[in-house]
Amino acid sequence: HAVVHAAGVLDDGVLDSMSVERVAGVLRPKVDGARHLHELTQDLDLSAFVLFSSLAGAIGGAGQGSYAAANAYLDALAQQRRAQGLAATSVAWGPWAEAGMAVDGALEDRLRRGGMAAMTPELAVKALQQALDLQETHLAVADLDWERFVPSYTAVRASRLLDEMPEARRVLEAATAGGTT
Template sequence: MFAPKVDAVRHLDELTRGLDLDAFIVYSSAASVFMGAGSGGYAAANAFLDGLMARRRAAGLPGLSLAWGPWDQATGLAETMDDLTLTQMSRREGRGGVMALKPVEGMELFGAAVGSGQALLVPVKLDLRGVRADAVAGGGVPHLLRGLVRLGRQQAQAVGVGGDERRQLSDRLAGLGAAEQEALLLDLVRTQVAVVLGHAGPESVRAETAFKDAGFDSLTSVELRNRMREATGLKLPATLVFDYPTPMELARHLGDELAVDKASPADPVLAGLAGLDAAIESAASDEEARDRITVRLRELLKAAEAAGGSDGTEGTADASDEDLETASDEDLFAIFDRLN
């Protein structure tokens, strides 16, 4: 890439400096400004053209670099690309807020740029509606488009800011059992994987299929890490999909990192017992009511011991069956208080 871009234009610049030119126009790429992820050499070569035109302008010479976005055509470089490469580029450009230019649109932009007097222009076709939709789905807004994309209140809440994502996700997980938490996190991972790979929905993503077998490369791996970081508020490494190579393993890792307490089957039972205090106290003056309550408490205690395979020595506040048989009402209430 450096030979046809950097070397060629550098020589052309040196050999024409003594000529009276009306224009000196080079074709750069939007990758030199943004959208350059995964194309470091290409982005750097085009950035050289941008810088050289700025230097020519500073020296009083004509110079214009057009950092083109993608064109919708099957000639030139695009002629040698296979369908898979073109599909991946299309998905990537779409998520970056850029659509392909029709030839007539490109020619109109070229005509407008020639007389602009600028050293660098970026003729691209922006898809700001797509950027908004992607942001709501959990993706980030490209930095250079944040002045153009205004999110509504509901959209901003959906995107989240800073640690809000982690708090919102933790709130959703709180009170769920272990299986439900895992299911929610797995659905989150599968949804983001589907977006990165361009699937119609998370149902196309299998929980146990390795990311590398699903089509991930280094670029899409980093993109998934970024999207998961946005969605969870966690600090996640760039090697995330290599460290946790399936959606299920990644979901379990997120659960460990979020460290949300899992609901216990005992929680509703204990909550119900806590509400008995006032009821028992109100019935304490009625001897018949106390007797009925005592019998029922004994039945519940025996049922709990039987369900847990207990021999009666645990969970009874050190009270034996004989003690319970001979205990007074006050003793039983004291045992209940200690259990509660």
Template sequence: MLDELREAGTEVRVELADLADAGQLARALPEDLAGVFHLAGVLEDALVATLDDGLLHRALAGKAAGAWNLHTLTADLPVEHFVLFSSLAGLFGSPGQGAYAAANTFLDGLAEHRAALGLPAQSIDWGTWSGTGLAVAAGGVERLAARGLPPLSPEVALDLLEESLGSGRRHLVAAAFDWAAFGRAGLGPDLARMLEGQVSADRPAAGAERGAVKKAALAATGAAARLDVLRRFLLEQVGAVLGQTPESLDTSAPLQELGFDSLMAMELRTRLETGLDLRLSATVVYTFPTVEALADGLTQRITAERPAAPDPAAVHNMAAVLDTAAAQDLAGDEDAGDEPGVPGELAALDEHELAALLAEELDLKGGRHD
């Protein structure tokens, strides 16, 4: 691109400087600077629990501290543009990228701050670009595309940049969306409200509603059928995390060999907890390293938590006992006319209602019989 600019007659000068070092940056900036386009960024993927000062510094230095230094050093210059390349990670969040998301959110806030001072400012929350960018370097383009964020071609991205510059808006999103796939990826409540009207409310049965898959598995007849429900659900979720089709996955292959890392394991756990309405260990993917092993483990977990159905004979005998006891109470208490007719009410209950009554009385729902 630099060669193309030079061939078009543009004077191009390359300077090396640490943006987080205000002194170095000041020496690199020309006095006749007409505009700023800030593209710096560093990915430091880590769970919040494992973030330390070093990770935070590397993620924030170039993007956030660098942007602030550019702001302070150019505040008195007649720059026409001050464009900050932010990311959707700051707007939507991204698993394992808390530090990177914070750095991008800072850019959005800096644009608002500059605008309040009457200075030119624009922050653009970019989606992925094909062929270039941090997502390409990290190998995450296909996975993001499977979650509803396909990459922009550089040509389309530059057209969007030109349109953004002419819009006069200080905060924009420039990205491609596959709304159907985006909805299938599962949205948190805040993001669902943000995108109301864009993402269809018709969510898939594959775990979009909390506990939906657990209910389907429990409704299946027999252990083999329950295992099949969970296996198909797992293949869909593993495929969504990896950006692959369920049919292409080997259920007996270790997930790590399929390409799973710790961040993907956390994302899969979140998806499973939603679909199954279960609390799962952070190490569940390592305890059950294949789809087959995980499906078997989850089937056992769900089956063990399934409430035991009361024995029909016990229901019948207990109903008779309650009916007799209630009749004796009524016969021995002439002033009980205001009480409801318990024998009649019991007689009107069907077996399921009697079972529910017994479960409540004996605390069978919690599995305790004392």
């Protein structure tokens, strides 16, 4: 038996424009749904408990404060479940092609320009199977064009998040050597 939680609602906006109702509308499907599934299944012997999170929770996203918080909760719930000896995998997904929340002409174009292409569902499902086979607790799966993503992600400030990623370090080192940072 397995549980897969893939709920999500987008309601983008800068924090000072968000009302309690708008934030709750984004948090409820992710947070309440995942918590209820955890509580209802914590005494069952599950082969998998999969939470569909988002890169927004791991690396942030412009105007996605409430969505980022909801996804960070899923990542933390996976850590808690593993600490309790329970099955748990939280995948911080990048955008999927053909379906999903980022299949919107303008949003998809903006993400691509920032170095984040939409993944084919077949590739995403293979990545999920690999994560389950390796019993990963939390991971990010995205199709990144490092040459575009790194400059976009670090345009305002440096990011320690990228320090341990060889692909990102190569781009950063090349930019430093070229005197562009």
